[in-house]
Amino acid sequence: MSYYFTILSPTDVPLFNIAFGTSKSGGDGIARFRFPEAAQNTYMTQFIIHSSLDMLEEAQWMGGNMYLKHIDTYPPASSYISAFLTPSGTRFLLLHQPPQPNLPPSSSSGPGGGSMSLSVTSGMGSSGLFGGSGSSSGRASSSSIAANPTSPQTEEAVRQFMTEVYENYVKTVMSPFYRRGMEVKSPVFRGKVSAAGRKWL
Amino acid sequence: MSHPPRHSSMLSISNNVQTAATPSEKPLPPTQLQATSQTPPGLRVPSNRKTIYDRHLNRTRNGELSRASFAFLFGEMVTYAQRRVTGIQDLERRLNEQGYPLGLRLLDLLFYRTTSSTSSSALSSSSTSASPPNRPLRILPLLHLIHGPLWRQLFNRSADALEHSISPDTPNEYMITDNDPLVNTYISVPKEMNQLSCAAFVAGIIEGVCDGCGFEAKVSAHNQPSELWPSRTIFLLRFGDSVMEREKVLERAGVK
Amino acid sequence: MPVYSLIIINKAGGLVYQREFQPGLRKLSTNDYLVLAGTFHGVHAITRSITPKIPNQNAVSVTSSTTQTPTPTTTAAAAAAASPSSTSVLSPSSTSIPTPTPTPTPLSTTSTTTPALPPSTSTPSNATYTYPIPNLPLSGLETLESDKFTLTCFQTLTGTKFLLFTDPQMANIEGIMKTVYELYADYVMKNPFYQLEMPVRCEAFERGVGGFLRARG
Numbered sequence: 058m059s060y061y062f063t064i065l066s067p068t069d070v071p072l073f074n075i076a077f078g079t080s081k082s083g084g085d086g087i088a089r090f091r092f093p094e095a096a097q098n099t100y101m102t103q104f105i106i107h108s109s110l111d112m113l114e115e116a117q118w119m120g121g122n123m124y125l126k127h128i129d130t131y132p133p134a135s136s137y138i139s140a141f142l143t144p145s146g147t148r149f150l151l152l153h154q155p156p157q158p159n160l161p162p163s164s165s166s167g168p169g170g171g172s173m174s175l176s177v178t179s180g181m182g183s184s185g186l187f188g189g190s191g192s193s194s195g196r197a198s199s200s201s202i203a204a205n206p207t208s209p210q211t212e213e214a215v216r217q218f219m220t221e222v223y224e225n226y227v228k229t230v231m232s233p234f235y236r237r238g239m240e241v242k243s244p245v246f247r248g249k250v251s252a253a254g255r256k257w258l
Numbered sequence: 259m260s261h262p263p264r265h266s267s268m269l270s271i272s273n274n275v276q277t278a279a280t281p282s283e284k285p286l287p288p289t290q291l292q293a294t295s296q297t298p299p300g301l302r303v304p305s306n307r308k309t310i311y312d313r314h315l316n317r318t319r320n321g322e323l324s325r326a327s328f329a330f331l332f333g334e335m336v337t338y339a340q341r342r343v344t345g346i347q348d349l350e351r352r353l354n355e356q357g358y359p360l361g362l363r364l365l366d367l368l369f370y371r372t373t374s375s376t377s378s379s380a381l382s383s384s385s386t387s388a389s390p391p392n393r394p395l396r397i398l399p400l401l402h403l404i405h406g407p408l409w410r411q412l413f414n415r416s417a418d419a420l421e422h423s424i425s426p427d428t429p430n431e432y433m434i435t436d437n438d439p440l441v442n443t444y445i446s447v448p449k450e451m452n453q454l455s456c457a458a459f460v461a462g463i464i465e466g467v468c469d470g471c472g473f474e475a476k477v478s479a480h481n482q483p484s485e486l487w488p489s490r491t492i493f494l495l496r497f498g499d500s501v502m503e504r505e506k507v508l509e510r511a512g513v514k
Numbered sequence: 515m516p517v518y519s520l521i522i523i524n525k526a527g528g529l530v531y532q533r534e535f536q537p538g539l540r541k542l543s544t545n546d547y548l549v550l551a552g553t554f555h556g557v558h559a560i561t562r563s564i565t566p567k568i569p570n571q572n573a574v575s576v577t578s579s580t581t582q583t584p585t586p587t588t589t590a591a592a593a594a595a596a597s598p599s600s601t602s603v604l605s606p607s608s609t610s611i612p613t614p615t616p617t618p619t620p621l622s623t624t625s626t627t628t629p630a631l632p633p634s635t636s637t638p639s640n641a642t643y644t645y646p647i648p649n650l651p652l653s654g655l656e657t658l659e660s661d662k663f664t665l666t667c668f669q670t671l672t673g674t675k676f677l678l679f680t681d682p683q684m685a686n687i688e689g690i691m692k693t694v695y696e697l698y699a700d701y702v703m704k705n706p707f708y709q710l711e712m713p714v715r716c717e718a719f720e721r722g723v724g725g726f727l728r729a730r731g
Contacts, residue, residue: 121392144369144393145362145470227370228310245311329704336706444704446716
């Protein structure tokens with residue numbers, strides 16, 4: 058499971074971006090997105106996330122919850138987008154892309170996987186050597202949140218993640234040196250977000 | 259990623275200075291170079307290594323502030339806003355602008371605090387029994403939010419009245435009354451400026467809250483002294499056309 | 515037992531506030547009030563300088579009460595009488611040794627016998643004299659009593675003086691003064707539109723003082 062988390066201001070200015078992978082069930086916490094052009098990961102994720110803003114703005118006025126759950130899907134990349142809306146209109150958007158379902162689970166969620174092509178080869182190579190451990194971790198992940206982006210467990214985990222980020226975001230906002238629409242640059246904040254990612258996702 | 263300890267950032271600074279001063283010195287060990295690269299320039303961590311992210315937001319929730327120190331601070335803010343001001347309206351605009359960012363911040367803090375107070379440790383435990391409060395979608399919940407929770411957070415009591423304009427020409431006007439606004443307690447406005455209300459600062463806070471929630475509004479403060487309440491103030495909220503249109507759409511959609 | 519009137523004098527001796535709280539008082543013109551404030555400021559400075567000094571060498575067993583606290587019999591006339599006696603205090607000091615003045619008890623009629631504190635312990639050794647009450651800083655006139663009214667003066671740390679004219683029968687003037695000072699600190703000093711040392715025109719202060727002092731009238 059790979060994640061791309063971004064904070065957008067009410068006027069759609071990106072304030073914060075982070076990409077990370079799952080740390081559950083043996084994940085190493087590194088994002089590996091599967092897009093047609095692997096080198097274009099950086100803007101592809103942003104493109105998908107921004108394309109879901111219309112859905113977000115519709116959902117914004119339909120319910121008063123801060124956590125809007127999974128609001129959009131991007132089938133070509135089989136990625137899902139969850140959204141959280143702070144009362145002051147700042148949007149937290151999380152893109153998650155589950156591991157490729159048609160690949161052997163050991164290769165996509167195993168700790169040794171690199172980029173897409175690498176993971177295939179390493180999965181083939183390692184299947185003989187570490188077959189037992191690799192497949193067991195793969196089975197564990199198929200039942201955990203990583204494999205099923207729309208399950209209630211996933212929604213709950215994302216909600217917890219969002220709430221924790223929200224707490225840190227409020228702390229940022231309360232700083233007298235922060236003004237609305239400013240990029241969040243604090244490495245401490247980044248650290249807190251990735252810690253929350255490790256904890257919940 | 260945890261932030262690098264204070265001593266490492268200190269080290270990196272002193273090393274930089276040394277290398278700059280004496281270029282003949284031996285190159286730095288790789289570990290220290292790494293520490294240098296991890297610490298962005300300009301980041302200073304307090305000596306106890308507690309940043310604002312390590313402080314709990316609810317720690318000062320029930321903390322009380324000296325009324326006198328607030329009065330002096332607010333007095334200085336008014337004096338500051340008065341510098342090179344062109345008129346009463348300009349002064350009120352400046353006070354409003356001082357309050358506006360405060361409203362935006364308070365909004366997030368208010369929701370955070372109501373969330374975390376309903377379930378004592380909602381953020382760390384997985385208890386989901388208490389649902390967080392809803393964002394206001396319609397005007398009335400927003401006004402109740404301002405009249406009640408916001409006022410309580412600011413002044414430790416609710417506002418005194420909430421009214422809708424009775425004139426059919428101005429359905430977008432709402433009024434919130436405070437009989438004795440805290441900001442005006444010690445302020446006597448000179449006669450030649452009697453149009454001025456320093457509660458424009460509070461009006462700015464309200465405007466920030468409305469805007470933050472997505473309700474474009476202009477808020478102004480007006481003196482309405484009565485026999486019993488000499489500093490009674492009315493905050494007039496004028497919502498924008500886009501808000502009124504959306505209000506109609508949401509009403510038809512049955513959103514509350 | 516009413517409070518008749520309140521006067522506030524700034525540290526330069528200018529009148530910044532004056533208000534009557536009882537009807538039927540004879541009004542003075544604005545100019546007269548300004549003169550009164552200035553005169554009082556001067557008298558206050560004089561009373562401050564004539565506070566007797568007690569030389570350290572003599573073990574004085576009798577200390578005179580300071581002019582800060584004249585006994586009830588002291589009137590304006592007595593205060594006026596005190597000023598010539600102060601000159602007689604100062605003149606020998608200029609001729610003889612500069613500082614240690616032999617203490618003639620200037621207001622002998624109002625002097626009280628109190629066991630004097632050993633001056634050497636209460637003051638630094640280099641001081642050659644001490645004040646009658648060593649641990650109190652010098653102030654000036656504090657009360658002035660007549661059969662028609664009592665004038666109480668309170669000086670703040672910044673030199674502003676509050677003058678309260680009250681009925682001679684009135685008790686606990688100190689408490690009233692404290693409240694008036696509080697009202698001043700609240701509604702005048704915290705008002706961003708008040709300019710320091712300028713006349714007080716604060717609606718909220720008027721309301722507060724009026725409400726408080728009228729209620730006692």
